[in-house]
Amino acid sequence: MNISVVIPLLNEQESLNELYNWIAKVMQSNSFSYEIIFIDDGSSDDSWATIQSLSKSDPNVKGIRFLRNYGKSQALHAGFEAASGDVIITMDADLQDNPEEIPELYKMITEEQYDLVSGWKKKRYDSVIAKNLPSKLFNAAARRTSGVKLHDFNCGLKAYKNKVIKNIDVHGEMHRYIPVLAKNAGFAKIGEKVVLHQARKYGKTKFGMSRFINGFLDLVTIWFMSRFGKRPMHFFGLIGTLLFLVGFCFSLYLGIDKLFIETKGRLISQRPEFYIALTAMILGTQFFLAGFIGEIMLTTKRDKRRYNVSQKISL
Known part of the structure; x- marks a missing residue:
């Protein structure tokens, strides 16, 4: 199988059909063999019913449903365990990530031999005060502390070789730092690609300002673990x-x-x-x-x- 698309979600029922159709169109037009793995992280709406309906009409659609909300890192961990593709693409379910980026990300992994490619939403449609400015400060701190020179650690659109996601442990709130976890595991060839960012079409964001505070705390944790985690x-x-x-x-x-x-x-x-x-x-x-x-x-x-x-x- 060429590609596994791993999509964690929480209460995104309105966008799922449109997102599926968009991904399927891109995959079929590029003759990729693929699977789409939706991870329902304890949604309270009808997201799971929509996933079930999609899986009945397309055997390439698979799903995992959590008993309650455990967080994005745990959802990605479950998706990574289930993924069987040579290349794994992660993206958010809110239609802010563009599936048209998938073929180029795939080429960067298979032809340019990157271990991991992270998206960079250079032009964003989020609030400058609420998201853009804190995000820039956060990313600057993450670059300096981790040594991984990425502009957008928070971008959900990423591509990985299969062996990368099978050899890292994503837990807590560490999904922001998967490139750092990969680097610490020995996967040093990490690339970046400017990707299109789209305004949210349905619903409201599930993340508030607290994610940046938690992000800095997690950054301290991963800095400590990378240096002393094996020998405290x-x-x-x-x-x-x-x-x-x-x-x-x-x-x-x-x-x-x-x-x-x-x-x-x-x-x-x-x-x-x-x-x-x-x-x-x-x-x-x-x-x-x-x-x-x-x-x-x-x-x-x-x-x-x-x-x-x-x-x-x-x-």
Whole structure:
């Protein structure tokens, strides 16, 4: 199979038929063999009924339905597990991503041998204050922190080699950072393509300003995990050791001062250095233990599914 199109969605019933027809037209005109995998992330409208109807009329349409809303990352994870195409295309279900971009993205993966190609919505139709400006700030921070030079980390329209999506773990809210996860997994050839952005035709956006706050927090997480995720003792143990040494040095100073220098008869507990030493040694011990526990958790880690599937169609 040439292409798997993975589409996570939440309450997008109005756009699904139009999106399907558009994708099918592009695939058929380019003679691609394909599958379209819709992941219903706990929709409260009739999105699942529409997916069922589409699957009955076209065996290339497949579906996964979550019991409740788990988030876009979990939806993509489920879609990636089910995808069987050589090239995987992800896109949003709100018609803001243009399926006409698929053939060129496919060529960049198969002919130019990119591991991953990310869309760049250079011209956007979103609110400047609500989305455009925060998005630019977010992307600038992501580029500097991750080292991946993309202009639009949030663009849902991306293309991947099959081996990329089978070797990364998308969880939490990490869907924004799939290129970073891919880079950390060893897939270094990451490209970018300017894609058309279209104004939302139906409904309202499901994302608010909180996504940018969460995005920055996730960026800190992925920065930490990429550097210390496999050896947490290198981070926590180092800080713990330094703090403990600081506390020990203060304690040593207090002991020498009490035995050989101090003549005023003050109790050690009455001196501020005592509390600095005590606090530093306690914190150092806690940091060291955190690193030790992290190492134990890594050795006993087991894969665990982070969502519950209600129904599947032809998977």
